Amino acid sequence: MxxxxxxxxxxxxxxxxxxxxxxxxxxxxxxxxxxxxxxxxxxxxxxxxxxxxxxxxxxxxxxxxxxxxxxxxxxxxxxxxxxxxxxxxxxxxxxxxxxxxxxxxxxxxxxxxxxxxxxxxxxxxxxxxxxxxxxxxxxxxxxxxxxxxxxxxxxxxxxxxxxxxxxxxxxxxxxxxxxxxxxxxxxxxxxxxxxxxxxxxxxxxxxxxxxxxxxxxxxxxxxxxxxxxxxxxxxxxxxxxxxxxxxxxxxxRTLHLRVARASENAMAIARHFDGAKGIRAVLYPGLESHEGHKIAARQMTGGFGGMMSLCIDGGAEAAMAVAARLKLFKRATSLGGIESLVEHRASIEGEGTPCPPDLLRLSIGIESADDLINDIDQALEGRKS
Structure with missing residues (x-):
């Protein structure tokens, strides 16, 4: 009832x-x-x-x-x-x-x-x-x-x-x-x-x-x-x-559907690459290893959002190379859309940025999480080869 x-x-x-x-x-x-x-x-x-x-x-x-x-x-x-x-x-x-x-x-x-x-x-x-x-x-x-x-x-x-x-x-x-x-x-x-x-x-x-x-x-x-x-x-x-x-x-009117899907996808991607070879750090508050996870779990309900960053082994040059090899992620500014985006923030922000030079910011969209994971995997494998 x-x-x-x-x-x-x-x-x-x-x-x-x-x-x-x-x-x-x-x-x-x-x-x-x-x-x-x-x-x-x-x-x-x-x-x-x-x-x-x-x-x-x-x-x-x-x-x-x-x-x-x-x-x-x-x-x-x-x-x-x-x-x-x-x-x-x-x-x-x-x-x-x-x-x-x-x-x-x-x-x-x-x-x-x-x-x-x-x-x-x-x-x-x-x-x-x-x-x-x-x-x-x-x-x-x-x-x-x-x-x-x-x-x-x-x-x-x-x-x-x-x-x-x-x-x-x-x-x-x-x-x-x-x-x-x-x-x-x-x-x-x-x-x-x-x-x-x-x-x-x-x-x-x-x-x-x-x-x-x-x-x-x-x-x-x-x-x-x-x-x-x-x-x-x-x-x-x-x-x-x-x-x-x-x-x-x-x-x-579709915010609840999009946020739920983006959060689900981001969590799947974060877990897949947490500790992976070629990745220095995965920055996502949904991971229990994230230093702010306990606070996030307390004040965020229903998920941890669709934004995350990957820090790539090898510094800025390696991070830029990985971004260049991505096929599904669009290299563009902004976030929160239905499509997944990637950006090397340090080069965008320029002098004085507090952003690590090896960081790639990912805005995770509503595509298949498996497809997005495979896209990042192939970009990382190309860097290694």
Whole structure:
């Protein structure tokens, strides 16, 4: 017998996009609303509550509400990209404020913090991933206003304890923002672990089809800081187009299927190559040998995601040669799509990268795990010969 009072699962929320129908024609798929402005009544009021498409387009509302529900937040906002979402948070700080971030994180955002962020007047400290003592020591009483965390951290997949970061943030009187792109709302809910804001590069797993640029933020509460974030988005125009928002919602409806398959494939690949000849290290939090496995097992439910890295014996040249011999993996930037990708991150990030030179980052797709394993095997065998 089913429990009629049991909450609807995330899988059903996603598949039905919360069950909303198109209000005009009762279509089970929402329409696309390209209009940029809305007519007032004669008395100057807006009968639909919408003023201008920059912050009132109907195509934003359904994916925002779905993300808010999945993450357990108070409000959500869509953005034109993951970077624009992250920058909206940082730019809600005041010049002279201090923020803390991990040394290993999304390179483009880290690079922005090191250049534009410092020029803009932010004081920024980078701490070793997984080191709570270093995090605590980096806090400047009265000045630290934001802790930014990415876990698992791209591309070494170090796992940080979100609840511990939340504790440090609370004690410092700061906000904690967590990049949840890799874990997705299906595997980790940072707000439930004490975070204040969750960020997603929706280009990645949320959309999942490598055809949309988008970002998202979800907040635990609508405070003054969130109000500044909203102003940054609306005034700056960092919004997706209605068609991109529509495509994002379409992609999210299969998120649970894609994440489950990618996680299953990644685990199979990690186990196959863990300790294999020609591999210096397999970096995947699902492996019990991974130093962050216990934390990952505690805060990630239902799997460990589809991202992993292989460190190849022989250094950068050997790693590049293996990547060149792969046939199924596409040598391309990005992650979270249905197709598997490979990238030699150190050469992409360039000088100053914390990425090991022998590391190949793998975004595992939804193909056959056996086919992907065979592809890596043949690439490694070619290197050895």
């Amino acid at each position: 089913t429990d009629k009072n049991k909450a609807i699962t995330p899988e059903t929320m996603l598949a039905q996009a919360l069950g909303a129908l198109d209000p005009a024609y009762r279509s089970v798929i929402p329409g696309i609303y390209p209009g940029t402005t809305y007519e007032r009544e004669a008395d100057g009021s807006y009968p639909t509550g919408r003023v201008y498409s920059r912050d009132h387009n109907p195509n934003y509302e359904q994916p925002e509400e779905l993300l808010r529900t999945l993450e357990g937040g108070a409000k959500a906002l869509l953005f034109s990209s993951g970077m624009s979402a992250a920058l909206a948070v940082v730019q809600a700080l005041r010049p002279g404020d201090h923020m803390i971030a991990p040394k290993v994180m999304y390179w483009s955002f880290r690079n922005w913090l090191l250049t534009v962020g410092k020029e803009w007047g932010l004081e920024i400290s980078f701490v070793p991933n997984g080191d709570i003592a270093a995090l605590e020591a980096a806090v400047i009483p009265g000045k630290t206003k934001l802790l930014w965390l990415e876990t698992p951290a791209n591309p070494t997949w170090v796992v940080d304890d979100i609840a511990e970061w939340a504790r440090v943030a609370k004690e410092a009187g700061a906000h904690l923002a967590v990049d949840n792109t890799v874990a997705t709302p299906l595997l980790t809910n940072p707000l439930k672990l004490g975070a204040d804001i969750v960020m997603h590069s929706a280009t990645k797993y949320l959309n999942g089809h490598t055809d949309v640029l988008a970002g998202a933020l979800i907040t635990a509460k609508e405070d003054d800081f969130w109000a500044r974030v909203r102003v940054n988005r609306n005034a700056g125009g960092a919004i997706p187009g209605p068609f991109e928002a529509w495509l994002l919602l379409r992609g999210m």
